[in-house]
Amino acid sequence: MMAGSSALHPDHRIGVVQIGLGPIGQGIVRRVLEMPGVRLVGAVDPAPDKAGQDVGSLVGRARVGVEVQPRLDPDAVAGASVALHSTGSHLEAVMDQLLALVEAGLSVISTCEELAWPWHHHPGPAQRLDRAARRAGVTVLGTGVNPGFVMDLLPLVMTGVCTRVEHVHARRVVDASRRRGPLQRKIGSGLAPDEFDRLVAEGRLGHVGLPESAALVAAGMGWRVDRIDNVVRPLIASRPIETPHLSVRAGQVQGLLQTVTAWQGDRERVRLDLVMALDPPASEDAPTAGGARGVDHLRITGEPPLEVVVPGGIFGDTATVAAVTNAIPRVMEAPPGLLSVKDLAAPGWWSGAAW
Amino acid sequence: MMAGSSALHPDHRIGVVQIGLGPIGQGIVRRVLEMPGVRLVGAVDPAPDKAGQDVGSLVGRARVGVEVQPRLDPDAVAGASVALHSTGSHLEAVMDQLLALVEAGLSVISTCEELAWPWHHHPGPAQRLDRAARRAGVTVLGTGVNPGFVMDLLPLVMTGVCTRVEHVHARRVVDASRRRGPLQRKIGSGLAPDEFDRLVAEGRLGHVGLPESAALVAAGMGWRVDRIDNVVRPLIASRPIETPHLSVRAGQVQGLLQTVTAWQGDRERVRLDLVMALDPPASEDAPTAGGARGVDHLRITGEPPLEVVVPGGIFGDTATVAAVTNAIPRVMEAPPGLLSVKDLAAPGWWSGAAW
Numbered sequence: 001m002m003a004g005s006s007a008l009h010p011d012h013r014i015g016v017v018q019i020g021l022g023p024i025g026q027g028i029v030r031r032v033l034e035m036p037g038v039r040l041v042g043a044v045d046p047a048p049d050k051a052g053q054d055v056g057s058l059v060g061r062a063r064v065g066v067e068v069q070p071r072l073d074p075d076a077v078a079g080a081s082v083a084l085h086s087t088g089s090h091l092e093a094v095m096d097q098l099l100a101l102v103e104a105g106l107s108v109i110s111t112c113e114e115l116a117w118p119w120h121h122h123p124g125p126a127q128r129l130d131r132a133a134r135r136a137g138v139t140v141l142g143t144g145v146n147p148g149f150v151m152d153l154l155p156l157v158m159t160g161v162c163t164r165v166e167h168v169h170a171r172r173v174v175d176a177s178r179r180r181g182p183l184q185r186k187i188g189s190g191l192a193p194d195e196f197d198r199l200v201a202e203g204r205l206g207h208v209g210l211p212e213s214a215a216l217v218a219a220g221m222g223w224r225v226d227r228i229d230n231v232v233r234p235l236i237a238s239r240p241i242e243t244p245h246l247s248v249r250a251g252q253v254q255g256l257l258q259t260v261t262a263w264q265g266d267r268e269r270v271r272l273d274l275v276m277a278l279d280p281p282a283s284e285d286a287p288t289a290g291g292a293r294g295v296d297h298l299r300i301t302g303e304p305p306l307e308v309v310v311p312g313g314i315f316g317d318t319a320t321v322a323a324v325t326n327a328i329p330r331v332m333e334a335p336p337g338l339l340s341v342k343d344l345a346a347p348g349w350w351s352g353a354a355w
Numbered sequence: 356m357m358a359g360s361s362a363l364h365p366d367h368r369i370g371v372v373q374i375g376l377g378p379i380g381q382g383i384v385r386r387v388l389e390m391p392g393v394r395l396v397g398a399v400d401p402a403p404d405k406a407g408q409d410v411g412s413l414v415g416r417a418r419v420g421v422e423v424q425p426r427l428d429p430d431a432v433a434g435a436s437v438a439l440h441s442t443g444s445h446l447e448a449v450m451d452q453l454l455a456l457v458e459a460g461l462s463v464i465s466t467c468e469e470l471a472w473p474w475h476h477h478p479g480p481a482q483r484l485d486r487a488a489r490r491a492g493v494t495v496l497g498t499g500v501n502p503g504f505v506m507d508l509l510p511l512v513m514t515g516v517c518t519r520v521e522h523v524h525a526r527r528v529v530d531a532s533r534r535r536g537p538l539q540r541k542i543g544s545g546l547a548p549d550e551f552d553r554l555v556a557e558g559r560l561g562h563v564g565l566p567e568s569a570a571l572v573a574a575g576m577g578w579r580v581d582r583i584d585n586v587v588r589p590l591i592a593s594r595p596i597e598t599p600h601l602s603v604r605a606g607q608v609q610g611l612l613q614t615v616t617a618w619q620g621d622r623e624r625v626r627l628d629l630v631m632a633l634d635p636p637a638s639e640d641a642p643t644a645g646g647a648r649g650v651d652h653l654r655i656t657g658e659p660p661l662e663v664v665v666p667g668g669i670f671g672d673t674a675t676v677a678a679v680t681n682a683i684p685r686v687m688e689a690p691p692g693l694l695s696v697k698d699l700a701a702p703g704w705w706s707g708a709a710w
Contacts, residue, residue: 031518149516153701157512160681160702161504161674163386222706302704304670308663315659319516326515346508346701347515349657351577 012354014328017042017080017106019072019097020087021050023180024111026059027321028084033061035352038328041079046070072097077104082331084324085110089208091122098140099132107138107334109327111320113209115142116152117216117340120225130338139334143327143341145319146172147209147216150310151272153341155298156220158306165302168217171273173280173313175293176255181245187276188234188253190246196234196253206232206258207274214262214270220342223270227263232256241278254278326350367709369683372397372435372461374427374452375442376405378535379466381414382676383439388416390707393683396434401425427452432459437686439679440465444563446477453495454487462493462689464682466675468564470497471507472571472695475580485693494689498682498696500674501527502564502571505665506627508696510653511575513661520657523572526628528635529668530648531610536600542631543589543608545601551589551608561587561613562629569617569625575697578625582618587611596633609633681705 016038018029025045032040033056043055045068056064069076077083083106088094091114098115101108118126133140142148151170159165176184188196188205199205211230218225237254240247248254255277262270280293294313300306330344341347371393373384380400387395388411398410400423411419424431432438438456443449446469453470456463473481488495497503506525514520531539543551543560554560566585573580592609595602603609610632617625635648649668655661685699696702 145516153515154512156703157509157701159704160508161500161669161677162704163673163677163680165704220703222708304673306669307666309666311662311664314516314661318518318659322516322518325518342701342703344701346512346697346699348511348575348697349514349517349520353577 013037013039014082014332015039015041015080016082016084016328017044017077018055019044019083019085019101021045021047021055021058021068022086024317024320025086027317028086028324029055029059030061031321031325032084033059033064035325037352037354040064040066042066042076043068044070044072044076072100074104077101077106080106082106082328083108085112086324087112089113091115091118091125095125095129098129102129102132102136102138102140105136105138107331108140109324109331110140110142111144111324112142113144113147114212115140116144116147116209117212117219118142118338119219120215120228121211126338133338134336137336139331139336140338141327141331141341141344143323145314145316145323146207147213148323148341149319149347150296150314151210151274152213152216153347154308155217155300156342157346158298158300158308159221159302162300162302162304162306165221165300167269167271167301168221169271169299169301171275171295171297173275173293173295174316175278175280176276177243177278184243184245184278187255189255189278190248191234191253193234193236193253200232205256206230207276210258210260210272210274214260214272216340216342217270218262218264221269223262223264225262225269226265229261229263230258232258235275235277235281243278248278255280322349323347325352368392368394369437369687370394370396370435371437371439371683372399372432373410374399374438374440374456376400376402376410376413376423377441379672379675380439380441382672383441383679384410384414385416386676386680387439388414388419390680392707392709395419395421397421397431398423399425399427399431427455429459432456432461435461437461437683438463440467441679442467444468446470446473446480450480450484453484457484457487457491457493457495460491460493462686463495464679464686465495465497466499466679467497468499468502469567470495471499471502471564472567472574473497473693474574475570475583476566481693488693489691492691494686494691495693496682496686496689496696496699498678500669500671500678501562502568503678503696504674504702505651505669506565506629507568507571508702509663510572510655511697512701513653513655513663514576514657517655517657517659517661520576520655522624522626522656523576524626524628524654524656526630526650526652527668528630528648528650529671530633530635531631532596532598532633539598539600539633542610544610544633545603546589546608548589548591548608555587560611561585562631565613565615565627565629569615569627571695571697572625573617573619576624578617578619580617580624581620584616584618585613587613590630590632590636598633603633610635677704678702680707
């Protein structure tokens, strides 16, 4: 099954269009421009400082003769088989874009966090998308590094060598000290603790997609999920922290600790701990040596029990660009519908060579 | 695509037959008997102490009313959709069995090490099997923990979050001290160094399947392989080692170190180091603490660079049983032909529930 194969270009390259030109979208464009088997035929972003520019120049590369379009209309996506989509984290906010792409006959690979496994938290939109994709004969996939890989797909893959699985635990520690200013603010750095709690209560702080990862793991294991809890707590700085973007005083927030648990009855089946902080507190598996203070740590309780450590952790921005672009040939070969990373062929690097 | 779906039992369980009742085959049977969605309809082994016995009793479980057949003939596999096959490591030695199963209309999941990626070292048999499987509308897969997971599929999966990959290195250290006697002898323990070298030269020592893993990794990365080197060296004991099965004197062999490298021109692309020894020498990532002296260690050179550590290492026998049985639903849904683990849906535990 080769959804969209009829839209291969005469030169046999896969035509793609990039929707959204924030930092991740721009990273995707840079990688796509290096892939000989892929042809960037369009780019869409409504920002006044982007629309109208050559997309190559916009991302710091040579001009490519593709002008950024302000609107997602049929002209903007003509000639594309696959849309790479990175405009937002919340499914409801991007539903119209996803449906427009599907109805234009494009498969979609999106970084929308809630799309990674929308069947639990957003069953209505998931069904609508799935039906539209099947009708159009295209594939829709939500992916990235988190959700989409390190706290869901990778633990699922590890269970492939288990005869029994009782519980899945993933812990990710991200040191935000050297990351972009917006990310440092997104994790609450510099806030007073009560302001942090207020923003959490309003749903404005916390990593979007973590509950989806837990639901995806549970679905992969065949566990019926009765409840998913999502708790976001502040990490309070015990000493001042300075970054190029902001200052944190002792007693202010240096980052967040988010814990999502998925329950089958009164039995915890999945636990995901995400620490995103400036100078996250050291722990035995997040040594300070070498400057890399992040870590990814998986623990499968079962037979055999398994522990997996990624020292330093997987660097998020690059990994998300990779997850999206490496998925292109897999999506081209997938059956139509709304799929998840666990349904596709096993992940892997794609050189971008003619396909 | 549901190869063999027409052979689902009236009760909707998947009918399987087990070919080969050595330690791994018996482990597979024990797991299959626990899977409500699978029905064991046959078992074949020519050994006089096995044929004619009830297969449940043979594996230390309750009688199941299935008698071990001495020969792989049509009666022995009647009612099965999938054959689970564990009779040998070398492809040429099991080709007739594999072809007979395929021609009987069964998909095959085999632990035959050389079947994990036969396209490089055994292209003729690979083509024959592929053609026969397509003709019969069934799927043939070689899998296990090594080859099939830890030194090939897992590194491939990790590259799914890389935008660039230059080199893949996997190192596996297995402490054979507490393993079965046959395994301890298979790795040369207790031999004199010159006897070890003679057996290596005769192709009678060394882990079968390691060159196949390297070829599989290269194929997954899209690297043309010009040469695969396979070097097996003895590890010499510096002090006496006693196990329940044998004694090693200082100066005798305590195990082996096997290194396989895959080359694209004069560029090393894949390096696999396998240490299998009694009390393998400690190294920084194989601490002696806790008694678990094995480790699996992956290193991807690329963007981002990635390191993955499985402290203790993945326990082989259980993991191979798991890899085979967890593949059942994936093979049922796969297209016909000779596939590899990288072509199937992402791996993961299967509870064995009705499918």
